[in-house]
Amino acid sequence: MNSIIFTAAARLLVALMFVFSLFMLLRGHHLPGGGFIGGLIGAVSFIVYSLACGPAEARKALRITPEVIAMLGLGIALLAGMFSFFLGDPLFTGQWYWVGGDSYETSAFSLNTVLVFDIGVYLVVLGGILSLTYAFEEET
Amino acid sequence: MSWVLVMPIAVPFLTAVVAYLARNYPAGRWISLAGSVLSLVASAVLMAAVLDQGVIAAQMSNWNAPFGITLVADYLAAVMVVITAITGLATAIYALGEIPEETESLGFYALFQTLIAGVTGAFLTGDLFNLYVWFEVMLIASFSLLVIGGGKDRLDAGIKYVALNLVSTLVFLSGIGLLYGVTGTLNMADLREAVANAENQGLITVIAMMFMVGFGVKAAVFPLFFWLPASYHTPYFAISAIFAGLLTKVGVYALMRMFTLVFVGDVGFTHEILIWVSLLTMFTGVIGAAAQTDFRKILSFHIISQIGYMTLGLALFTPLALMGGVFYLVHHIIVKANLFFVAGLAKQYAGDTDLNRIGGLYKSAPLLAVLFIIPAFSLAGFPPLSGFWAKYLIVKAAIELDAWFVAFVSLLVGLLTIFSMTKIWGMAFWKPHPEGYDPTPDRAPPKVTRAMIVPIAGLAAMTIVIGFYPEPFVQFAQTAATQLLDPSDYVTTVLGVQP
Numbered sequence: 001m002n003s004i005i006f007t008a009a010a011r012l013l014v015a016l017m018f019v020f021s022l023f024m025l026l027r028g029h030h031l032p033g034g035g036f037i038g039g040l041i042g043a044v045s046f047i048v049y050s051l052a053c054g055p056a057e058a059r060k061a062l063r064i065t066p067e068v069i070a071m072l073g074l075g076i077a078l079l080a081g082m083f084s085f086f087l088g089d090p091l092f093t094g095q096w097y098w099v100g101g102d103s104y105e106t107s108a109f110s111l112n113t114v115l116v117f118d119i120g121v122y123l124v125v126l127g128g129i130l131s132l133t134y135a136f137e138e139e140t
Numbered sequence: 141m142s143w144v145l146v147m148p149i150a151v152p153f154l155t156a157v158v159a160y161l162a163r164n165y166p167a168g169r170w171i172s173l174a175g176s177v178l179s180l181v182a183s184a185v186l187m188a189a190v191l192d193q194g195v196i197a198a199q200m201s202n203w204n205a206p207f208g209i210t211l212v213a214d215y216l217a218a219v220m221v222v223i224t225a226i227t228g229l230a231t232a233i234y235a236l237g238e239i240p241e242e243t244e245s246l247g248f249y250a251l252f253q254t255l256i257a258g259v260t261g262a263f264l265t266g267d268l269f270n271l272y273v274w275f276e277v278m279l280i281a282s283f284s285l286l287v288i289g290g291g292k293d294r295l296d297a298g299i300k301y302v303a304l305n306l307v308s309t310l311v312f313l314s315g316i317g318l319l320y321g322v323t324g325t326l327n328m329a330d331l332r333e334a335v336a337n338a339e340n341q342g343l344i345t346v347i348a349m350m351f352m353v354g355f356g357v358k359a360a361v362f363p364l365f366f367w368l369p370a371s372y373h374t375p376y377f378a379i380s381a382i383f384a385g386l387l388t389k390v391g392v393y394a395l396m397r398m399f400t401l402v403f404v405g406d407v408g409f410t411h412e413i414l415i416w417v418s419l420l421t422m423f424t425g426v427i428g429a430a431a432q433t434d435f436r437k438i439l440s441f442h443i444i445s446q447i448g449y450m451t452l453g454l455a456l457f458t459p460l461a462l463m464g465g466v467f468y469l470v471h472h473i474i475v476k477a478n479l480f481f482v483a484g485l486a487k488q489y490a491g492d493t494d495l496n497r498i499g500g501l502y503k504s505a506p507l508l509a510v511l512f513i514i515p516a517f518s519l520a521g522f523p524p525l526s527g528f529w530a531k532y533l534i535v536k537a538a539i540e541l542d543a544w545f546v547a548f549v550s551l552l553v554g555l556l557t558i559f560s561m562t563k564i565w566g567m568a569f570w571k572p573h574p575e576g577y578d579p580t581p582d583r584a585p586p587k588v589t590r591a592m593i594v595p596i597a598g599l600a601a602m603t604i605v606i607g608f609y610p611e612p613f614v615q616f617a618q619t620a621a622t623q624l625l626d627p628s629d630y631v632t633t634v635l636g637v638q639p
Contacts, residue, residue: 090146094201
């Protein structure tokens, strides 16, 4: 697609959408959002970029192939779930460490495996969608 | 405790991730092999735990049943997990010899391990919706494996396979939706009570039939089997072996689980249908095989015919019949995967799988001939191989019920199976290699690696061991059947277990 307007707008949009996708990812669990929706938005930002500059350029921007991103995400999600092994809980039991308090309301922020799992999901969705769409774009 | 149940699923998944990242290096295949060995260890640990404590269950994420996802293993599930790991290991070894490097770098081993994870998950889950998810994992992995390596035939087979399996999954999913609407739960143990107490028993029977159709397509029973012979003869031999061994059995396992645990309110109706379906499956499968001349197509039709015996074991619904069904399930996985392995090796020697184009294998590969005869005769039910005991139990169960016609059909199908096996034997092994079809086995240097012989020999040895020393296996099947017929242990373990 060779439109100057689109290419110029894409630069802005891509960065905005990508940051928004990270925002959605971090916002998840307690508020609407999370890894899946964040990954979708992130994928859309890269799709817009590939429409504006071509899939080859978009692949370069990703640096890692989308398939590898998806597999890494799967690994991260699985390992986040398996972390509960060390605390004697069943698989995928969320482990929370509240900083400066003991619950969602009282603490400043928390370290938890749920976010790590969500990051894994984010990467799986991002990588999965992008590997599909890039394959389609490159075929035509 | 709960990790005993998790590891057989988690190990292949992690292996898939690592094997994918290493797919372009030779290390990838060794990682896959190591993962398969670890899976076998994990499933052996699970088996030991089940033998020690009976039914075991675990609640994922600490959500108690019936709200969370439950993993549960009774005797049947445990033995299926072990046999999956064994077949997986055999395939991982066989693949070392068969799969070319281009296919490896497409992520073959990652898909293969994901398939194993999906199958294991389906055996271990105690939640219907989770079962659906595992079916999807299996479907995605198996579709990719079916078309990997490319080619028109494979795509054609893949599309048929995926289209029909999607239909089955949709029927299954609609069944789940309806069942949830009626009972408000999807935990299998909880469903037993809920289904028995449901007001609208007519609707329950309808849902039961939806499940029968959904799982029936997966298991390839009459008249829903046509996707199987259309697709199993095209992929790599390692893949068709694992498909033949495991995928249809997941359908049979799901049928066995649902129609002993949940849908037992109207046994006279549902299981009567199953009897006729089983008989027709057995018969059409074996007749279909008689018309084929391709090594793998004959074997594919035989899968269908053998599936009939397993569902028959379920349909007769006596302790002896179920015991025979469980025994048959395990025996058949070993034998069938092995026969597909043999077909792959035969192709390496003779250059084709069409029986009209090959021959003389007895002369050029006597070891292969011996290794073929063991699973082939076991499949046909020759004493004293494992298939004999499996058929014996089923036929005996039928005779005890005075179901003479059922017993007659079982024996007849056994006889026709021998016909097909002798056809393969005669055409591929005894007949001289036909003129004009290269490579003639005497001259062509066969590209045979030890990696392909080892799993064949190993599985054949297992067939012989089960055949000559069936006592512990039969006893195990008996306990499994008792647990299936009286699942109170299953139900209390799942619903009572505190994480």
